[in-house]
Amino acid sequence: MKYFNKTVLSLSAISIATLFNIQTAQATSAYTGTAEVKITITGIHNQSNPGKIYSDDIQYFGYNELDDFSDSVITPVIGGNVTASFPTDTLPDEFSPLPLPIDYRFAQSMEINGTVSNGDIESYYLFSSLLAFESNSLDNYKIDYTVNYSLSAITSGVSTATTSITGDNIGLPEDDLGGYIEAGTDSDLFSYNVTKELSLFLASEETVELYSELVFTGEAFATAAPVPLPGAVWLFLAGLLALPKFKKK
Numbered sequence: 001m002k003y004f005n006k007t008v009l010s011l012s013a014i015s016i017a018t019l020f021n022i023q024t025a026q027a028t029s030a031y032t033g034t035a036e037v038k039i040t041i042t043g044i045h046n047q048s049n050p051g052k053i054y055s056d057d058i059q060y061f062g063y064n065e066l067d068d069f070s071d072s073v074i075t076p077v078i079g080g081n082v083t084a085s086f087p088t089d090t091l092p093d094e095f096s097p098l099p100l101p102i103d104y105r106f107a108q109s110m111e112i113n114g115t116v117s118n119g120d121i122e123s124y125y126l127f128s129s130l131l132a133f134e135s136n137s138l139d140n141y142k143i144d145y146t147v148n149y150s151l152s153a154i155t156s157g158v159s160t161a162t163t164s165i166t167g168d169n170i171g172l173p174e175d176d177l178g179g180y181i182e183a184g185t186d187s188d189l190f191s192y193n194v195t196k197e198l199s200l201f202l203a204s205e206e207t208v209e210l211y212s213e214l215v216f217t218g219e220a221f222a223t224a225a226p227v228p229l230p231g232a233v234w235l236f237l238a239g240l241l242a243l244p245k246f247k248k249k
Helices: 002-021 231-248
Strands: 028-046 058-066 071-074 079-085 105-117 119-135 141-157 160-170 177-183 189-202 207-222
Touching: 028 160, 028 207, 071 079, 079 119, 105 119, 105 207, 119 189, 141 160, 141 177, 141 207, 177 189, 189 207
Parallel strands: none
Antiparallel strands: 028 105, 028 141, 058 119, 071 119, 079 105, 119 207, 141 189, 160 177, 160 207
16 A cells, blocks of 8 residues: 555656646747849940940949948847848949949848747848949940849747838939838738839039948747646546545545
């Protein structure tokens, strides 16, 4: 009988420990934001002397720049991470002859990914770029170009996540393009894509700038959620409670 009682007590202790240890499962919340801007020069026309090759008459410079306040704050109980990727800046930092052939392409992009388990993340990234043209000639030029930009925002997870990404001042000075998308909870996916054909006019000894700005904000919250015990465990516990009654009989 003593052995029987010890066995019952041991099994009861194990069952109670199981009850307290298998109560929670980790929640995960995640977001992704992407943006890309492409500027492609499709034609350069000398309006003062038609047919004249521009040679070194037109020069350019530019930059890609991440704002100093761009960062993520992660306060995880279990774990979390953010990865951000941006293009390598290949533009000259001072005016240089515009390279041939005419189909010169300039692109900037950003991608932000954040994941958190039982914690939270707050992200803010501001990425800007400048592409400038300068005329060293007495002639006037017309530059044709296309602007394509795409934005996408995705959220997923069992807790909550929100993200937004915007493109502002894209394609200046001829046209003020922009876009905004926001994804909320419940595994939302939003995307936006547009292409426009534009022109800029570069007068004698003038400088014209094309400026674009991408802003990403994201938040993710995840909290461990209780998980109910399987029915078999409850039946096992009920059986243990009934054993002493059978013993008395």
